[in-house]
Amino acid sequence: MAVHSLILTVSLLLLTAAGTASGQCSSSPVPKEVNETSPVGTVIEVLDSSYNQVATPTIDAVYACYFELVNSTLRLKRQFNLENFTSCVDDSTVTPLSPQSIQIGCSGGGVTATFLVRLVDVNEFPPTFEPNVFRVNVSEAIALGTSIIQLNSYVKDKDFSNVRTFNILIVSGSNNDFGMNSGITSGIVTVQRALDYDAGPRQYVMNISAADLAYESTSLPVPLTGYATLIVDVQDADDLSPVFSESSYSLYFMENDTSYLNRSLETSPVLLARDGDIGINQTINYAIESGSKLDNAYQTDKPTSRISVTLCLVTVGDKNDNAPVMSSAVYNVSVAENSLINTYVTAVKASDADLGENATFIFLLNDTTGAFQIDANSGLVTVANPALLDREARSSFTILVWARESLTPEKFASPASQLTVNLIDVNDNAPAFNASSYAFVVSEDAPVGTPIGAVFATDGDADVASGNGRIGRYDIVWSGSGVSAL
Ligand SMILES: *[C@@H]1O[C@H](CO)[C@@H](O)[C@H](O)[C@H]1NC(C)=O
Ligand SMILES: *[C@@H]1O[C@H](CO)[C@@H](O)[C@H](O)[C@H]1NC(C)=O
Ligand SMILES: *[C@@H]1O[C@H](CO)[C@@H](O)[C@H](O)[C@H]1NC(C)=O
Ligand SMILES: *[C@@H]1O[C@H](CO)[C@@H](O)[C@H](O)[C@H]1NC(C)=O
Ligand SMILES: *[C@@H]1O[C@H](CO)[C@@H](O)[C@H](O)[C@H]1NC(C)=O
Ligand SMILES: *[C@@H]1O[C@H](CO)[C@@H](O)[C@H](O)[C@H]1NC(C)=O
Ligand SMILES: *[C@@H]1O[C@H](CO)[C@@H](O)[C@H](O)[C@H]1NC(C)=O
Ligand SMILES: *[C@@H]1O[C@H](CO)[C@@H](O)[C@H](O)[C@H]1NC(C)=O
Ligand SMILES: *[C@@H]1O[C@H](CO)[C@@H](O)[C@H](O)[C@H]1NC(C)=O
Ligand SMILES: *[C@@H]1O[C@H](CO)[C@@H](O)[C@H](O)[C@H]1NC(C)=O
Ligand SMILES: *[C@@H]1O[C@H](CO)[C@@H](O)[C@H](O)[C@H]1NC(C)=O
Ligand SMILES: *[C@@H]1O[C@H](CO)[C@@H](O)[C@H](O)[C@H]1NC(C)=O
Ligand SMILES: [Ca+2]
Ligand SMILES: [Ca+2]
Numbered sequence: 197m198a199v200h201s202l203i204l205t206v207s208l209l210l211l212t213a214a215g216t217a218s219g220q221c222s223s224s225p226v227p228k229e230v231n232e233t234s235p236v237g238t239v240i241e242v243l244d245s246s247y248n249q250v251a252t253p254t255i256d257a258v259y260a261c262y263f264e265l266v267n268s269t270l271r272l273k274r275q276f277n278l279e280n281f282t283s284c285v286d287d288s289t290v291t292p293l294s295p296q297s298i299q300i301g302c303s304g305g306g307v308t309a310t311f312l313v314r315l316v317d318v319n320e321f322p323p324t325f326e327p328n329v330f331r332v333n334v335s336e337a338i339a340l341g342t343s344i345i346q347l348n349s350y351v352k353d354k355d356f357s358n359v360r361t362f363n364i365l366i367v368s369g370s371n372n373d374f375g376m377n378s379g380i381t382s383g384i385v386t387v388q389r390a391l392d393y394d395a396g397p398r399q400y401v402m403n404i405s406a407a408d409l410a411y412e413s414t415s416l417p418v419p420l421t422g423y424a425t426l427i428v429d430v431q432d433a434d435d436l437s438p439v440f441s442e443s444s445y446s447l448y449f450m451e452n453d454t455s456y457l458n459r460s461l462e463t464s465p466v467l468l469a470r471d472g473d474i475g476i477n478q479t480i481n482y483a484i485e486s487g488s489k490l491d492n493a494y495q496t497d498k499p500t501s502r503i504s505v506t507l508c509l510v511t512v513g514d515k516n517d518n519a520p521v522m523s524s525a526v527y528n529v530s531v532a533e534n535s536l537i538n539t540y541v542t543a544v545k546a547s548d549a550d551l552g553e554n555a556t557f558i559f560l561l562n563d564t565t566g567a568f569q570i571d572a573n574s575g576l577v578t579v580a581n582p583a584l585l586d587r588e589a590r591s592s593f594t595i596l597v598w599a600r601e602s603l604t605p606e607k608f609a610s611p612a613s614q615l616t617v618n619l620i621d622v623n624d625n626a627p628a629f630n631a632s633s634y635a636f637v638v639s640e641d642a643p644v645g646t647p648i649g650a651v652f653a654t655d656g657d658a659d660v661a662s663g664n665g666r667i668g669r670y671d672i673v674w675s676g677s678g679v680s681a682l
Contacts, residue, residue: 227295227312232278232356233320241270241311247302254299254308258283258290263298263313270298270311278317278356317357319417323406325350325424330404332426336393337433344374344428347383351406351422362406367423369402374428381409385426393432394474400428436472437502438480438493441465444507445491451515463508469493471502478502516554519608520546520599527597530618531579533587541568541577541617546599546610553603561615563595568617570597577615587621588656623664625656 228240240263253265261284264273281292295312302309325347332344351362364383366376373396375388383406407421445463449456471478478495485492485505495502523545531541548555561570561577569580577597579585594616600609629651636649657664 223310224312227314229314229316230272230276231316231318232276233318234272234275236272236275238272239269240272240313243268243270243300247300247309254301255296256293257285259292259296260284263296265300270300276315278315279320279354281356317355319355319408319420321354322420323351323353323362323408323422325404325406325422326352328422328424330424330426331429333429333431334387334391335431335433336391336396337435338387338391340387340390341377343378343384343386345385345426347385347404347406347424347426348381349383350424351383353408355408361409363409364404364406366426367403367405369400369426371397371400373397374400374402391430393430394436394472396430398430400426400430402426402428432473432475434473434476434478434495434498434502437504438469438478438495439472439504440491440493440506441468441470442506444509447508447510448513449510450513452517453515467491467506467508469504469506471495514551514554516550516601516604516606516608518549518554520548520555520557520601520610522546522597522599522610522613525611525613527613527615528618529577529615530620531585532622533585533619534622534624535579535582535585537579537582539579539582541579542615544570544575544577544597544613544615546575548599548601554601556601556603557599557610558602559597559599560609561595561597562612563593565593565595567593568595575599577617585619587619587659588625590619592616592618621657621659621664623657625665627653627655627667629653 224241230238230240243265245268247268253263253270255263262272262274262276264271276292278292281290282288283290292315295314298311298313299308300311301307327350330345330347330350334344338344347364348362351364353362361381362383363380364376365380366374366385370388373387373389373391374385376382376384377386377388378384385402385404402425404424404426405421406424407419409419442465445465445467447461447463449461467482469480469482471480478497480493481496481499482491482493491508492503492505494500494504527542527544529542531539535541544559546557546559548557558572559570559575560572561568563569563580565581565584567579567581567584568577570577575597584590594614596612597615598610598612601607630653631651634649634651638646638648642648651670653667653670655665655667659665
């Protein structure tokens with residue numbers, strides 16, 4: 197290049213002197229452009245007669261074979277390729293100088309005019325990423341703004357004039373979670389929004405484009421674009437606590453049952469927590485948080501920060517281990533002897549300390565006489581056979597009442613209680629004389645007040661104290677024939 201420039205400078209100095217003298221054979225200060233795609237024969241400059249047409253143009257030997265002067269016309273003799281520019285000397289690949297300087301002698305003699313030819317690159321090749329698939333692992337815990345990869349150094353362009361500066365963009369696939377915020381030529385992909393392995397995308401497949409920029413604006417028919425794929429695999433981070441499978445669990449066991457001791461109790465559903473972080477295999481331990489109701493699960497490596505709590509409701513089941521108990525071992529009641537059937541006698545009660553079906557019972561009664569009956573459900577004792585109630589025949593009945601479980605297989609029964617039913621006497625017997633007639637002999641001169649005889653009456657009613665069995669008074673009822681007063 198240094199040699200070439202020197203030639204150019206000298207030529208111009210000569211040109212100025214000659215041009216001034218003849219007013220002809222001028223050099224062209226503006227370079228003529230020749231595309232690398234221009235075909236052989238493309239006209240570069242048409243000369244007039246003042247140029248020495250027979251003279252061979254003076255061109256650097258390396259480039260001489262690319263140009264020719266024919267019929268006063270400077271033309272392209274060989275198509276050049278800037279991407280593989282070969283030397284006319286030995287066909288070796290060289291880096292071409294541009295513009296090229298071509299000197300042509302003028303008719304004035306000894307004077308040369310210089311023409312500059314600029315070799316114009318044509319944008320034939322799009323930029324390419326090498327490699328064109330990138331794969332990076334990024335933790336979901338990565339800080340916003342962190343750069344995950346820089347892609348500019350991976351872009352190449354085979355075109356001669358394209359330098360390594362490209363507009364690099366994310367075409368698609370970023371979900372706006374990634375961006376290029378450090379300038380589009382940097383190729384630095386940064387995290388724009390928080391990543392979430394557990395709930396968000398676990399993989400991003402981004403289409404990245406690189407568009408070539410003009411080194412020389414005129415060299416680009418259109419900017420060309422190349423593409424690459426950037427795959428980001430989001431990696432799980434320990435950002436979640438264990439999570440129970442249910443919001444609550446229940447645990448059941450039977451009261452007073454030693455078979456539960458030293459045995460693992462199984463909740464329903466089975467107590468289970470999983471670590472919310474998928475893919476981080478922390479062991480989970482369980483502990484009872486407080487009382488018997490709360491269970492917790494914690495990550496063994498972070499027992500205080502990675503913890504979650506659930507509720508476990510413990511139900512102790514009833515065992516049928518209580519028999520019914522009568523409210524009293526002895527009942528003592530009274531009923532009138534003339535009571536009708538179903539007359540209320542008493543109501544007995546019982547209780548059972550168990551629950552539900554284990555506490556259901558019926559009442560039973562053993563009355564060999566059949567005078568009384570009991571309602572199995574209510575415990576109501578009533579008269580079954582009134583004919584048997586005769587105070588005069590029997591003053592009291594003693595019967596047995598008890599309760600017995602009805603729905604359980606055990607059919608536990610209470611001890612029998614004694615129910616004494618005393619009969620209350622009723623005035624149901626008229627007094628009766630001990631003879632149907634009495635005949636007394638009395639002397640007619642007997643003074644007033646002389647006893648003539650005694651009558652005697654008795655009352656069948658047993659209860660003398662109440663008056664039912666007591667003879668109140670005797671009266672004489674006149675019935676015709678002469679009977680004296682008592
Ligand atoms: C060079 O090529 C471009 C695009 O192919 C074209 O627009 C331009 O006219 C060409 N220039 C010359 C001097 O051939
Ligand atoms: C040069 O010009 C002459 C006359 O104009 C023509 O006959 C001849 O073919 C041309 N030569 C070439 C190589 O174009
Ligand atoms: C460059 O061109 C020469 C000759 O024109 C050829 O032999 C060589 O294979 C080319 N090289 C490339 C890389 O195209
Ligand atoms: C990404 O991580 C996986 C394991 O999770 C590993 O096999 C792979 O080599 C990693 N890739 C890169 C690019 O670091
Ligand atoms: C990237 O996007 C461009 C333009 O939409 C498309 O032509 C190209 O095939 C895409 N590349 C990949 C790898 O999907
Ligand atoms: C537990 O059951 C046993 C017999 O199975 C009994 O002897 C004991 O009294 C019961 N204890 C309680 C507190 O109920
Ligand atoms: C339960 O286990 C403890 C400790 O292992 C032991 O001391 C106790 O005797 C066991 N109880 C029963 C009922 O097996
Ligand atoms: C978690 O366990 C699964 C299955 O056992 C295994 O494939 C995976 O590599 C483990 N991950 C880690 C982070 O240990
Ligand atoms: C009654 O007791 C039995 C065991 O004795 C138990 O299986 C049952 O669940 C109990 N019933 C109620 C309603 O608690
Ligand atoms: C039963 O009741 C009767 C009448 O109320 C009473 O006379 C009797 O003494 C009582 N018997 C007992 C054992 O309490
Ligand atoms: C009822 O009592 C009588 C006399 O005490 C006894 O012989 C009989 O077995 C009892 N019946 C029942 C069902 O308990
Ligand atoms: C009636 O009773 C009285 C007094 O007990 C007795 O003296 C008399 O003999 C009795 N009369 C008859 C007919 O039994
Ligand atoms: Ca290009
Ligand atoms: Ca090119």
